[in-house]
Amino acid sequence: WVLYSALALLIWGLWAFLPKMALRCLEPKTAFMFEVLGGAITGLFAFLILRPQLGGAEIREVIPALLTGMMGYLGLLCFMYAIREGKMCIVAPLTALYPVVTLVLAMIFLREKINIVQFAGIILALVSVVLISYE
Structure with missing residues (x-):
């Protein structure tokens, strides 16, 4: 679990930093759409590699997972606007x-x-x- 935790720390550190780079050239809504596309590509690869069992899941069991994805992307969009308007050194720790x-x-x-x-x-x-x- 330590290795996975360290990888998550590094990946999320990049996740929080890269949008500021993207916002040098793109509007938040444009950068957001490319990030959603990147997430979809990652999801497709994960689906093909992990091959999750989808059959048998009831809708009430799936809803929290769907809401997790929705909240993640909504939070990302808010984060994009926050770092466009504010300093990364303030926004990143606050949202953390x-x-x-x-x-x-x-x-x-x-x-x-x-x-x-x-x-x-x-x-x-x-x-x-x-x-x-x-x-």
Whole structure:
């Protein structure tokens, strides 16, 4: 799992950086459409390589996965406009706080509990964004 985590870290680091390069020449909506195309190509290759079992899944089981893709692309579009208007050194750390939203949702809907150390981590994450974004 460590290797996959490290790869995700590197890939997502590139994912957050590359749009700023694209926005040097393209409007956000144009860059977004090319990113959607890139995602579709990646999805096609993943489908061909992984060969997932699609039969037997009920719609209520598929909806969270579909919503995940939709939220990912909507978040990306918002990110594109944010980095066009704002500084990358502020926007990237701010949007990187999304796990805090995930934690809160998990606590509310999945009844997950966090301990005091995890709570302190959330507070430190919030403080870190303030410090990183300080001008």
